Amino acid sequence: xxxxxxxxxxxxxxxxxxxxxxxxxxxxxxxxxxxxxxxxxxxxxxxxxxxxxxxxxxxxxxxxxxxxxxxxxxxxxxxxxxxxxxxxxxxxxxxxxxxxxxxxxxxxxxxxxxxxxxxxxxxxxxxxxxxxxxxxxxxxxxxxxxxxxxxxxxxxxxxxxxxxxxxxxxxxxxxxxxxxxxxxxxxxxxxxxxxxxxxxxxxxxxxxxxxxxxxxxxxxxxxxxxxxxxxxxxxxxxxxxxxxxxxxxxxxxxxxxxxxxxxxxxxxxxxxxxxxxxxxxxxxxxxxxxxxxxxxxxxxxxxxxxxxxxxxxxxxxxxxxxxxxxxxxxxxxxxxxxxxxxxxxxxxxxxxxxxxxxxxxxxxxxx
Amino acid sequence: xxxxxxxxxxxxxxxxxxxxxxxxxxxxxxxxxxxxxxxxxxxxxxxxxxxxxxxxxxxxxxxxxxxxxxxxxxxxxxxxxxxxxxxxxxxxxxxxxxxxxxxxxxxxxxxxxxxxxxxxxxxxxxxxxxxxxxxxxxxxxxxxxxxxxxxxxxxxxxxxxxxxxxxxxxxxxxxxxxxxxxxxxxxxxxxxxxxxxxxxxxxxxxxxxxxxxxxxxxxxxxxxxxxxxxxxxxxxxxxxxxxxxxxxxxxxxxxxxxxxxxxxxxxxxxxxxxxxxxxxxxxxxxxxxxxxxxxxxxxxxxxxxxxxxxxxxxxxxxxxxxxxxxxxxxxxxxxxxxxxxxxxxxxxxxxxxxxxxxxxxxxxxxxxxxxxxxxxxxxxxxxxxxxxxxxxxxxxxxxxxxxxxxxxxxxxxxxxxxxxxxxxxxxxxxxxxxxxxxxxxxxxxxxxxxxxxxxxxxxxxxxxxxxxxxxxxxxxxxxxxxxxx
Numbered sequence: 001x002x003x004x005x006x007x008x009x010x011x012x013x014x015x016x017x018x019x020x021x022x023x024x025x026x027x028x029x030x031x032x033x034x035x036x037x038x039x040x041x042x043x044x045x046x047x048x049x050x051x052x053x054x055x056x057x058x059x060x061x062x063x064x065x066x067x068x069x070x071x072x073x074x075x076x077x078x079x080x081x082x083x084x085x086x087x088x089x090x091x092x093x094x095x096x097x098x099x100x101x102x103x104x105x106x107x108x109x110x111x112x113x114x115x116x117x118x119x120x121x122x123x124x125x126x127x128x129x130x131x132x133x134x135x136x137x138x139x140x141x142x143x144x145x146x147x148x149x150x151x152x153x154x155x156x157x158x159x160x161x162x163x164x165x166x167x168x169x170x171x172x173x174x175x176x177x178x179x180x181x182x183x184x185x186x187x188x189x190x191x192x193x194x195x196x197x198x199x200x201x202x203x204x205x206x207x208x209x210x211x212x213x214x215x216x217x218x219x220x221x222x223x224x225x226x227x228x229x230x231x232x233x234x235x236x237x238x239x240x241x242x243x244x245x246x247x248x249x250x251x252x253x254x255x256x257x258x259x260x261x262x263x264x265x266x267x268x269x270x271x272x273x274x275x276x277x278x279x280x281x282x283x284x285x286x287x288x289x290x291x292x293x294x295x296x297x298x299x300x301x302x303x304x305x306x307x308x309x310x311x312x313x314x315x316x317x318x319x320x321x322x323x324x325x326x327x328x329x330x331x332x333x334x335x336x337x338x339x340x341x342x343x344x345x346x347x348x349x350x351x352x353x354x355x356x357x358x359x360x361x362x363x364x365x366x367x
Numbered sequence: 368x369x370x371x372x373x374x375x376x377x378x379x380x381x382x383x384x385x386x387x388x389x390x391x392x393x394x395x396x397x398x399x400x401x402x403x404x405x406x407x408x409x410x411x412x413x414x415x416x417x418x419x420x421x422x423x424x425x426x427x428x429x430x431x432x433x434x435x436x437x438x439x440x441x442x443x444x445x446x447x448x449x450x451x452x453x454x455x456x457x458x459x460x461x462x463x464x465x466x467x468x469x470x471x472x473x474x475x476x477x478x479x480x481x482x483x484x485x486x487x488x489x490x491x492x493x494x495x496x497x498x499x500x501x502x503x504x505x506x507x508x509x510x511x512x513x514x515x516x517x518x519x520x521x522x523x524x525x526x527x528x529x530x531x532x533x534x535x536x537x538x539x540x541x542x543x544x545x546x547x548x549x550x551x552x553x554x555x556x557x558x559x560x561x562x563x564x565x566x567x568x569x570x571x572x573x574x575x576x577x578x579x580x581x582x583x584x585x586x587x588x589x590x591x592x593x594x595x596x597x598x599x600x601x602x603x604x605x606x607x608x609x610x611x612x613x614x615x616x617x618x619x620x621x622x623x624x625x626x627x628x629x630x631x632x633x634x635x636x637x638x639x640x641x642x643x644x645x646x647x648x649x650x651x652x653x654x655x656x657x658x659x660x661x662x663x664x665x666x667x668x669x670x671x672x673x674x675x676x677x678x679x680x681x682x683x684x685x686x687x688x689x690x691x692x693x694x695x696x697x698x699x700x701x702x703x704x705x706x707x708x709x710x711x712x713x714x715x716x717x718x719x720x721x722x723x724x725x726x727x728x729x730x731x732x733x734x735x736x737x738x739x740x741x742x743x744x745x746x747x748x749x750x751x752x753x754x755x756x757x758x759x760x761x762x763x764x765x766x767x768x769x770x771x772x773x774x775x776x777x778x779x780x781x782x783x784x785x786x787x788x789x790x791x792x793x794x795x796x797x798x799x800x801x802x803x804x805x806x807x808x809x810x811x812x813x814x815x816x817x818x819x820x821x822x823x824x825x826x827x828x829x830x831x832x833x834x835x836x837x838x839x840x841x842x843x844x845x846x847x848x849x850x851x852x
Contacts, residue, residue, distance in 0.1 A: 208515070213840050215822035216499065223826050223842060229809075305786075308831065321622025328617030330786075331610070331629065331832045350517070350850075357788075357830050358837050361805050361813045362820050367647070 091121050091267070093128060093291065094274035096135035097284015103127050108292070110268060113178025121267045124292035129259070129300045132288040136230040136257040137306055139285030144227050144255035148203035154281050155202070155253055159195035161276040166192065169272060173241050176266040190344055191245040197347065198249040205254055205352060218365040225356040227255035228333050229308030232301035234294060234323075235270065236314045237263030242343045244270055247313050250351035252286055256309065259288045261298055263314060267291035295319070302326040309333040309355045313341070378692065381699040383486045387473045390480075393424040394562070396432055396586060397569035399439035400579025406431040411588065413562055416483035417696050417705040417740045425562045428585035430594050433554070436583040437600040440525040440552040443580030448552055449522070451578075457508030460547060462575040464501035470571065471498065474564055478536055479696045481563045483705030483741070484659055486697050496821060497540040500839075503823035504544035507844060511549060514841045517850025522550030523626055524602030526847065529592045529616075531608045532558035532707050533662040533763075538607050539565050541838045543582060544823075549847035551603065554583040556595050560708045562586040593619075601625060605846065607664075610761075610787075610832055628836025628846040630664065630828055632761040633789030636782035637667030637818065638804060640775070641676045643794035647816065649683045652767070655792060655818040657691060657745055660704055661765040662711070664833075665790035667818055669758060671778050674771045681749065681769065688745050689732045703765060706741040715743050715764035722748050722757035727768070753784055761787070775800065779807045788830030792818045811837070 091110075092099045101107075104125035110118045122128075143151070162169065169191070170184040179187075206224050213221040231251045236243035240263050251258050262270035274289050290297055294314070302310055302323040310332045312320040320337050327334050335354040393410065395402040405426040413422050428436070443449075448456070467474070474497075475489040482489075511520045526546045530538035535557055546553045557565035569584045585591055589612075596604045596616050606616050607630040620627050637655050639648045655667025672680050696704035706712040723729060727748040736742040743764055751758050751768040758768045772778040782791055791810040795801050805813040811829045814820060821827065826842035828834060836846045 211826075211841060213822070213824040213826070215820075215825050217820070217822070219817070219820065219822075221822070221825050223840065228830070317622070324621035325618045328614050328621060331614060331617060331631070331834060333835055334621075348517075353845075357811060358826050358828065358842050359805075359811060359813065359830075360826050360840075361815060362817055362825070363801070363815045364817050367816075 089119070091119050091271045091291070093122050093124055093132075094271065094278070094287070094289040095128070095132050095285075096138075096288065097278060099274070099278075102292070103131070110266070112175045118175060119268060121271070121291040124290040124297055126297070126300045128290055128292075129297045130304070132259040132290055133230060133232075133301070133304055133306055135285040135288050136259050139257045139283055140227075140229055143252070143257055143283055143286045146255075148206070151202040151253065151255065152199045155195055155249065156199035157280040158276055158282065159192050159199060161280045162188075162192045162195065162273070165272070165276060169241055169269060172269050172272055173266075176240055176268060186344075187239075187242045191242045194242070194245045194347065195249055198253040201250075201253045201349075201352065202255070205349070205356075208349070209353070209356065209358070213360070215362075218367075220363045220365055221360065223358050223360040225254065226359050228355045228357055229256060230306060231256045231258050231309035231311060231355050232298075232304070232307050233258055233260045233311040234298055234314035235260055235262050236341065236343075237265050239341075239343050240266035241269040241273070243313075243341070244273065246341075246343050246347060247311055247351065248287060250347065251309075251311065251355055254352050254356055256355050257286045257288075259290065259301060259307070261294055261301070261314070262289055262291045264292070264294050298323055299326060302332070303329060305330050307332060309335070311335045311354070312337050378700045380695070382695060382697045383476055383479075383490075383699055385476060385480070385697065388477045388480065390423055390477075390563075394426065394566045394586070396426045396428050396436070397566065397572070397582070397584040398432065398436045399442075399583065400573065400577075402569070403435075405429060411559070411586075413481060413560060415480050415740075416560075416707050417737070419739055419741075422480060423563065425566070425586040428556070428587040428591045432585060433591070433594045433598055434600075436554045436585055437525060437527070437595075437598050439580035440554050440583055441600055443578055444522070444524055444552040446580075447578040448581045449550065453509035453511065453550070456547065456550060457505045459575055459577050460501050460505030460508060460544065463571060463577075464498045464505060466571045466574055467494070467498040467501060470567070471495065474536060474567060476697070477567060478561075478564050479704070481561045482532065482535060483696050483707050484662075485701040485704045486699055487701065488659060488704075493534055493537045496823070497536050500537070500540035500544045500823045504548035507545075507548040507841075508550070511844065511848065514844045514848070516841065516845040516848060519851035520549070520844075520848040523847055523849050524551060525600060526551045526553045526603040526605060527595045527598060527601035528553055528555040528605045529596060529608065530555065530557055532561040533659060533664070535561035536564040536568065539568060541607070541827075541843075542605055545838070545843045546603075546605075546847045547581065549844055551847050552581045552583075554585060554595060554601070556585045556587060556592050559588040596620070603627075603847065605836075606630070610834075613834055626846065628828075628838075629834035630836070630838065631787075631789075631832065631834040632763075633664045633666070633787045633829065633833050634669060634759065634761055634785045635665055635667045635787075635790040635792065635810070636669045636671050636785075636808075637792035638772075638778045638782060638794065639670065639672045639676065639680060640778075640793075640795040640797075640800060641673040642796050642800075643676070644796060644816075645676065645680055645683060648680065648794040649687050651792060651794060651814075651816070651818040652684060653687055653691070656767045657688075657703060657765050658819050660706055660743070662707060662763055663819065664761075664763075665812060665819065665827075666763075667790070667792050668762060668767060669782075670767055670769045671772055671781055672769065673778070674773050677769075677771045681747075684747070685730065685732070688747070691732070691734075691745060693734050693742070693744065694737060703745060706743050706764065709741055711763065712741040712743060715762055715766065718757060718760060718762045718764075719746060719766060722751075722755060722766075722768070725755045725757075727751045727755055727757060753781060759785065775804060779804060783807075783809045786832040789828075789833035790814065
C-alpha cells in the first residue's frame with residue numbers, strides 16, 4: 001500500500017456519498033492489503049527465534065557495536081546467510097504522513113538495553129515541533145469530520161497492520177528493553193489489542209458521554225462530546241510500544257490529532273509504529289511523531305498557541321509541573337502524569353475524556 | 368427608517384419595594400457555621416452601582432481566615448458530612464432550595480441593589496434558577512453511581528471556589544450545589560463588588576441546619592481569592608471569571624494534585640442567515656448582548672449577519688433597541704440596569720474608544736443616562752472587521768459588534784476565529800443548515816433560534832481559552848467526583 005495522500009486540508013462538508021466511499025475504500029483496503037500470514041503462535045515462534053540470540057548476545061558481548069545483533073529492523077534476512085550485508089533502516093520523523101529528517105539535520109545515537117548501538121534517531125528541533133503542529137492542525141477538521149464508523153475502521157486497520165509486523169515489533173522492544181521473547185510478544189499483542197479496543201469506541205463514546213437533557217422549558221437540548229483539537233503527547237519512556245499505543249490511540253479515536261514526542265531513550269518502536277500508521281489509511285497529519293530530547297521539544301509544544309491539549313504521561317514530575325505552568329498561558333487541557341501505570345490493565349475511558357469537550361445544542365420546540 | 372422612538376405608551380415608574388430587604392450595616396465572614404469577623408479586622412464597602420449609595424461593610428478575609436475556613440471544611444468533610452448517606456445529604460440541598468424559594472423576593476431585591484441588574488431579571492431569571500439548581504442537584508446526591516462519569520464515584524474533598532459579580536447568587540449555586548451533592552465541602556469567595564447575596568445564603572445554610580463547615584463564605588478581593596485557590600488544603604479549585612485570572616490560577620495549581628475547572632471569557636458569535644425569521648432573530652440578538660447589561664461571559668457580542676439581509680436586520684435591530692428602557696434597576700419595567708462598577712465602566716469605555724479610533728462606526732439610541740451611578744448606553748458597532756479590538760476582545764458590556772458574511776463557510780470561519788469558545792448562536796429556518804453550522808462551531812453551548820438560555824440540567828462551559836470543565840447536568844458532577852482507576 002502506498003502512503004496516503006498528504007494533508008487533505010480542511011475538509012469541505014463530506015457528503016453522505018463521500019463518507020460511504022471512504023468507508024468502502026477502507027473496507028476494500030482491509031480486504032486486499034497484505035494479510036497476516038500467520039496466527040499468534042507462529043509469530044511467537046518467529047520472535048523467539050530472533051530474540052533468543054539477542055539475550056545471549058547481550059550477555060556475551062556487552063557494548064559491542066551491533067553485528068548480527070542488529071536485527072532491530074526485524075528483517076528475516078538477518079539470519080546467518082552467506083555473508084549478505086543487511087540493509088539497515090534510516091529512522092526519521094513522521095509528520096503530515098511523510099517521513100522527513102529533522103530540519104536541523106541532527107540525529108542522536110540510540111542504544112539497546114545492553115548499550116549496543118541500534119541506530120541513529122532524528123533529533124527534532126523547535127521548528128520540527130512547530131511543523132508537526134501545523135500538520136496536526138491541518139488534519140484536524142478532516143479527521144474529526146469523518147464518520148465515527150470510518151475512524152473506527154481505520155483504527156482497526158492499524159491493528160491489522162501491526163499484527164502483520166508483530167515479529168518486528170517484538171524484536172525491537174526486546175532489543176530496546178532487554179526483555180525476553182515471551183514478554184515482548186505479550187506486550188506487542190497487548191498493543192495490537194489496544195488498537196482493537198479503541199477501534200470500537202468512536203461510534204459509542206457519544207452515546208456513553210452524551211446526554212439528552214430535560215430542561216425546564218420547550219427546548220430540545222442535546223450534549224455531545226467533541227474532540228479538543230490538537231493534542232501534544234509525551235509518550236511514556238518506560239513503555240516504548242504498549243505505552244505509546246495506549247496514549248496515542250485514545251486521543252485520535254475521538255477525533256483529535258496528535259503530536260507525539262517519543263520516549264528519548266527508546267524511540268525506534270515509535271517510528272516502526274509510524275510505518276504501520278502510514279499504511280493504515282490514517283490520513284497524514286493525524287499522528288505526527290517526533291524523536292529527540294523531550295526537554296528540548298516539549299516546552300515549545302506546551303506553550304504553542306495552536307495546541308489544545310497536553311498529555312504529560314511521559315514527563316517526570318518536575319518537568320510536568322513546568323510544562324503545565326507553561327500550558328496555562330493558553331489554557332490547554334492537561335493530563336498530568338499518573339505515576340506508575342499498568343499498561344496491561346483495562347484502559348477504560350479515562351484517557352479519552354481529558355481531551356473531549358462537551359457541546360450542548362439548544363433549539364426551541366413549537367415556535 | 369429615521370422614525371424617532373416616540374414611545375407608544377408612557378411608562379409610569381413601577382419600583383419594586385426595598386422593604387423586603389433588611390440590610391445590616393456590616394457583615395462578617397461565615398466560617399464553620401458561624402459569622403465571624405476577619406482576624407485583621409479589615410473591612411470594605413459595597414455600593415449600589417445604580418446610585419453609588421453605600422449599602423454595607425463586609426469583612427475582608429486574610430490568610431488566617433482562609434486557614435480557618437479550609438480547616439473547618441476539612442473537618443466537616445472528614446466528619447459529619449463525609450459520613451452522611453447521600454440521601455440525607457440530598458435532603459439538606461432540598462431544604463436549601465425550598466428556603467431560597469421562600470426568600471426569593473428578598474434575594475431578588477438584594478441582588479438588584481448590590482449588582483445593578485434589573486429586578487425583572489433577578490426576579491424572573493437569577494433567583495428562580497438558583498433554587499432550581501439546588502433542587503436539581505439535591506436529587507443527584509444519592510444517585511451518583513448513575514451519573515455515568517466513571518466507576519465508584521466519591522467526593523474530591525474540600526473545594527475552593529471563586530465566583531464573579533455578574534450573576535452573584537446564580538454563580539454561587541452553580542458552584543455549591545454540585546459540590547455538595549457530590550459530597551464535598553466548600554469555601555467560596557463571592558466577588559468583591561457583590562458579596563451580599565452570598566452572605567444571605569450563609570444565613571440560609573444556618574436555617575437549614577447544615578452541619579458547620581460544609582459551606583464557608585469568605586468575602587474579600589483578589590488577594591483573598593489568591594490565597595484561597597493557593598491554599599494547600601484545597602483539593603479542588605473552581606473559578607468563574609476573566610481569562611487573565613483563569614490563566615494565573617491554572618499556573619498556580621500546576622504541579623499540585625489539585626483538580627481545576629475554569630469558566631472564563633467569551634466572544635460569542637450570533638450568526639443570522641438570510642432565511643432566518645428576522646423578528647425572532649432581532650429578539651435573540653438583543654437578549655444575546657443586552658441581557659444583564661452584556662455582563663455575560665457567553666454574550667452574543669459579535670453579530671455575524673448574512674450580507675443580503677444585513678441592512679434589513681440592522682434597521683429592525685435599531686428600532687428594537689430604541690424601545691429598550693434603561694434606568695432604575697428596581698423599576699419592574701427596566702430592561703437595562705447599571706454597569707456593576709466604576710472599574711468595569713472604564714473598561715467598557717476604553718474598548719469603545721478603541722472601536723471608534725480603529726474606524727468602526729458606533730450607534731446608540733437616544734437614551735438619557737441617570738446622573739449618579741455607573742451607566743452605559745446600548746451601543747452597536749458596524750463596519751467592524753475581524754482585526755478590530757471590539758471584534759476580538761471581551762467587552763463585558765452592552766456593546767455589539769456587527770460583521771457580515773456571504774457564505775456559511777465564511778460565517779463558521781469568522782465565528783471560530785477567536786481564542787475563545789464559550790457560546791454561539793445560529794438563526795435559520797432550515798434545520799439541516801442549523802445542524803451543519805452547530806456541528807462546526809467550536810463552542811461549548813450553541814443556541815439555535817434562541818440565545819442565553821440556561822438550565823440546571825444543561826451542561827455549560829467552554830472550548831479553548833474559555834476554560835475547561837462543565838457546570839450543570841450530569842457532566843457538571845464530574846468536576847466534583849473522583850473515580851476508581
